[in-house]
Amino acid sequence: MSPVHWLFGDQLGPHFTSTAAGGTPEDTRWLLIESKAVLRRRRFHRAKAHLVLSAMRHRAAELGDQAIYVRAETYREGLARATGTDPVSVHHPTSRAALALLASLPQVTVHPARGFLVGHREFADWAARQSGRRLLQENLYEHTRRSHGILMDADGPAGGRWNLDHDNREPPPRGRATLGAPAPYRPGEDEIDEEVRRDLDRWEREDGISFVGRDGPRLFPASRREALAALDHFITHRLAGFGAHEDAMLAGDPVMGHSLLSSSLNLGLLDPWECVSRAEEAWRAGHVPLNSAEGFIRQVCGWREYVWHLYWHFGEDYRHRNALHHTASVPDWFAELDADAVEANCLSTVLAQVRDTGWTHHIPRLMVLGSHALQRGWDPAAVTDWFHRCFVDGYDWVMLPNVVGMSQYADGGVATTKPYTSGGAYIHRMSDFCGGCSYRPTERVGDRACPYTVGYWSFLDRHRSRWESNPRMSRAVGGLGRLGDLAQVIQAHHDAGDSPP
Template sequence: MSSVHWLFGDQLGPHFTATAAGGTPRNVRWLLIESLAVLRRRRFHRAKAHLVLSAMRHRAAELGERAQYVKAETYRQGLARAVGDAPVSVHHPTSRSALRLVTSMPQVTVHPPRGFLVGHKEFAEWAARHKGRRLLQESLYQHTRRTHDILMDGDRPAGGRWNLDHDNREPPPPGRATLGAPPPYRPREDEIDEEVRRDLDRWEREEGITFVGRDGPRLFPASRREALAALDHFVTHRLAGFGAHEDAMLAADPVMSHSLLSSSLNLGLLDPWECVSRAEEAFRAGLVPLNSAEGFIRQVCGWREYVWNLYWYLGEDYRQRNALRHTEPIPAWFAELDAEAVRARCLSTVLRQVRDTGWTHHIPRLMVLGSYALQQGWDPAQVTDWFHRCFVDGYDWVMLPNVVGMSQYADGGQMTTKPYTSGGAYIHRMSDLCKGCQYRPSDRSGERACPYTVGYWSFLSRHRARLEANPRMARAVKGLDRLGDAAQVSQAHHDAGYAPP
């Protein structure tokens, strides 16, 4: 007699269908449920909806007759239609809402999560050893490398240093419009993609479901075969040039040398272990420099593991954190990804990237999109939801800590040691986005005042009492005294304000 195992839409790789010993069970039927209610609840980027549905349908096709693919209004209805009251197993879902759903149904048995290197118990034990101290990503990163023997020479990190971030903060090469990296892997669409696109069109016409952004052609892997090809292409052709300029931005080169593997990891098409292993193998073979291998490995087994575990460890009320009491609603032009409504070249360029692809790399997310939202005082819950909906790799577990903690400082410093925001000088130094802009990054008054520069000083002024006690912000806050009346700064911020910059 066969059993039924439910695969969510972000549990699509072979590590979700393998036994604990690594084999594939012969007496299991696989169930995938496509829920229309998910698309009704949130206004997703259309490219994201396309990618997830295409990936689910590709996985069902791979599994063949052993897979049952159900289209339903809700997960509950789909499960009832597929198996009635029969028992079903599932791996621990990646969101609290999905976990509440499966644990509310007596017929469902929940197995431990897969697709991550650090389990909840291991993280809790690590956190207990740091009781009374901030749970720093760097500390977990070193723990993970030690326990999994990643990029280690005995009991020491390869090269003698754990973190080569200092070597990976180079601005873009002067005078060049692109980094010159080999182009990234891009998949080819097939008949499954065409079917998904027809369904999306029909749902918009007949079901009243709406999306933001543009869709097509698909830019990210939707199958295991494509994901492996993307990983191989990155390690072989692009990883070597990744490190030094991983924090740089170029208007004409949004992907630089980035891996573009986050959506594949977050769909479960790739396992983090195979990603870090391939990067280390390339370093050991002398094919890529240590700073590039370490920088990529830190993103996967450092930051990703940290964010995943904080999402569960910090509790459900973390999403309501709003230490700075920011309550301004996201304006319509931002919500609609209306890049043409924006005059500041950096923000317009990045919004256009999100609109057209559902993706930008981590620095535009943090220092252009997130920084502007923080300076403007937008509601962090709305900002979190926007990032969740508008990015192809965005999931609740990904965006909640990244936005509430890292980007919007809404937890008051529980996750980071300072707010991550800056004036226009940082964007000018790390990009070519100020070139040709009607604003000047050095100006904080007048018609050419940079919205980021004005916004930065206004942010410091509004939150001076909190920030001047922060050792990493005290010097910047003291700089307010050189600007004269703080009320003038606040007024300048209001004037630059809540209309498109």
């Protein structure tokens, strides 16, 4: 009897089928299960549901007769229909819920995780060597580059510095609506996408499954072939211009120089090693500057690896951390991606990007969406769930450390040393959003007071006692004493409540 190996919907690349437990890839049957229960439990972005289902069905088509494709209400039901109680192998899944499910299934053998550069045991050994110090991203990044020989010159980092982030914080070029980078790779749809869209329409109509956001045309790779084409296009045409403006935002250019490869990495269509090695090869060949290559490599083998391991290292309790005691509900206009209800140009623009595509790059996520949620005091667990559901590259392991740790500071400084929020001045400096907006970034009171400026100072005052002892925040807190209109600012923030800015 041929061995059966289960491929979850984010384990779709060849590195998950290159070797098979109990057999060779050639004689293994590959099981993929569509579970409607996943879509019933949460209101996912429609484009995300489309992408995942399209990717799974494309993978099944690639595997041909070796694929066992089951459409079921639950994973448990699908597994029983496909294999009964026969043994099944699977690689370590990417969520705690999936791992708990596998632990309850006696016929399933779980093998080590794939799709990451640093294994669980290697990370545990590294963490133990930190001798009680904070587990810093920059230290894991250095370890990963050393242990894998990534962007190294002899025993040191290429160019003499591990991190070139200082070179990658340029504001957008003034007077231009776009960065001017070559257009990103976009795939074409096929008959599988047509089938997925018909199924989603029917489930909405007949099965009570609902979504947020808009679907179509599909903008992100759903097959290995498309993912490789996207990687090659980025390295060849876009990586050179990525670095300097990595943190910049333009209303007319939501993609800027970014790779758009996160969804392909998180579906397992690409392996991180091939991404970082291609970027390094491009730099060594003289095709891209070092700051662009290093900035991209740091995203893949620095922050992505760090977030993955924090998710498992800190345990389930991390999900419930709420150091700032924020409990306000996420308002309906935000939950429904109702960008048209928002007057503030930055938030309306970014919310519309999420509504229309299920994606925006890391700075709008952090400094527009996340910052607003933090200033308003929304429940970090609800904010995490929103990011998980509404982004095509969002998974539990991705969003939990990113939102609880970095965006909402709900872990009290485990992942970051300061909260990532700002007044309107930062958004004005790093974007063109403020031009034509009803609000003014420098104004704190009155009809034209910027919601982010009002929110920032109110947030600092609300948690003043915490920030006074934070070396990276004490100077900002000191500025509160120089605001003669602070009481008006706080009242304006209070009056805003849950209404869209």
